[in-house]
Amino acid sequence: MIDARPTRRFAQLALVALVGVGALSQAHPAFAQAARDPQAEQFVQTRAQRVITVLADKNQSVAQKKATFHQAIDELADVPKVTNFVLGKYARSITPDQRQRFAAAFRVYAESVYQNRINDYHGEVLKVTGSTVRKPGDVIVNTTISGGQVGQPLPLAWRVMGGGTSWKVVDVQFKGVWLAITQQQDFVSTIDNAGGNIDVLIGQLQRDAQRSASR
Amino acid sequence: MNGAPSRTSTNTPRVRAGAAALIAAGGLAVSAVSAHAQNAAVQPPLVAAPVANGDSVDTVHDPLQGFNRGSFGFSMGLDHAVLRPVAHGYMAVTPSPLRRRVSAVVYNLGEPSTTVNDILQGKPKRAGRSSARFLINSTVGVLGLWDVATGMGLKAHDADFGQTFGRYGVRPGPYLYVPVIGPSSFRDGVGRVLDFFTDPVGIVGGGYTTTFGATRLGVQTVDTRARADTAFRALDDATDPYVTARSAYGQYREAFVREATGEVQALPDFDNDTSVAPAAASTQPAPASPETAPAPSTTQ
DSSP: TTHHHHHHHHHHHHHHHHHHHHHHHHHSSSSSOOOOOOOHHHHHHHHHHHHHHHOOOOOOOHHHHHHHHHHHHHHOOOOHHHHHHHHGGGGGGGGHHHHHHHHHHHHHHHHHHHHHHHHHHOOOOOEEEEEEEEETTEEEEEEEEOOOOOOOSSEEEEEEEEHHHHHEEEEEEETTEEEEHHHHHHHHHHHTTTTTTTHHHHHHHHHHHHHHHTO | TOHHHHHHOOOHHHHHHHHHHHHHHHHHHHHHHTTTTTTTTOOOOOOSSOOTBBOOOOOOOTTHHHHHHHHHHHHHIIIIIIIHHHHHHHHHHOOOOHHHHHHHHHHHHHHHHHHHHHHHHHHHHHHHHHHHHHHHHHHTTTTTTTTHHTTTOOOOOOOOOHHHHHTTTTTOSSEEEETTTTEEEHHHHHHHHHHHHHHHHHHHTTTTHHHHHHHHHHHHHHHHHHHHHHHHHHHOOOOSSHHHHHHHHHHHHHHHHHHHHOOOOOOOOSHHHHOOOOOOOOOOOTTTTTOOOOOOTTTO
């Protein structure tokens, strides 16, 4: 009984101290940021938010969302650049005819798959939290997605390229995992395993897109 | 140490169940690339400077691919047969706000282990933060049901032995897909074993042989699998799910290690000539990039 009070006081002090240490560690960002790019940030804020708003809109039918997403993707992403990137080393050996067929198949595949992915977040509000200029015209924009069914805000980073007021997304990162980089490794491995035959990948993408669309 | 599932006990079935569940949970914890630490709001350090690397990316070192692919196929089959139906059932009968409370409790019980690794990494501020979070959320937050600490400015972060090794420069080594346990590497595999034996909550709670331990493990398993559901669905869309899982795991873990080292990520170049002039025979590399030499080790 006599000991109880000092013990409690000690516990309170310890708690305060711990909270203090924790709060202090919040005081300065861990990494001094290089230059930010307000225009790239503005682009992501506007365009990415628009896509998320469309996908979160409960009043739109699945078909309507698909149509809007189809249109929005060109405003948001640099489709030719991404299409080329995901081919990795095969971007150099692909024939013009294959490239054309691949681009068409990848477009359909990516639209249905990426729409599903963004949908998975169930978020509603995108907020830009900062950006890092890797080099002029190549910027990582950090955002969080919240609202909807999202508990804690989810950090999501967008790699955008361009300049001035003209920007396009080339990659998106969640928990350290970049979408296009992962996609490239997936595709290159598939072509490798087919003995370098890109047509095998094209065929598979066409089948996957149909399957994904029917879900 | 008393938490080792192999410990002799009078209650053999329970021990065996605990061991099986441990393995399952272990597998989930790593296969759930995006699920691990869903609550953590700390973002991995992003790129501050370009380290162009041609148009391809170095992938995980995978000399055991034959074994790993077999192991992956087996594990995914098991997931389809057992864990996925259980997780989907759980998701069907519980509303997401309730599932978030369950996740919060599971996450809170992992905080002491985070603190251990924060200390080992020589990061007292992070250790202070994770231990303060544990104290506050366990009390004010009612056994971790509510993450009140985040509201007080104490954001969550994660730490484990794999990261601690990485912090001191240990490379991941060969990629390893352990049957049922999931994607790992030599470094992270050793780390996971150490995580298990040094987990303060596991030690105090008497390991997985006690009712508390077994319940924690069971709940953790289902919770993790449910939160990983989108990651599993992403694998369904991949043309080579094995490589997609390997790539995502490797990127996730390296980003997690960079969080401790403060290093900057090397990103591949999107600016190759091939992308601007698709039809052209082209491909003089941009002056700054190295030769467009065949992508180093894209996959095997």
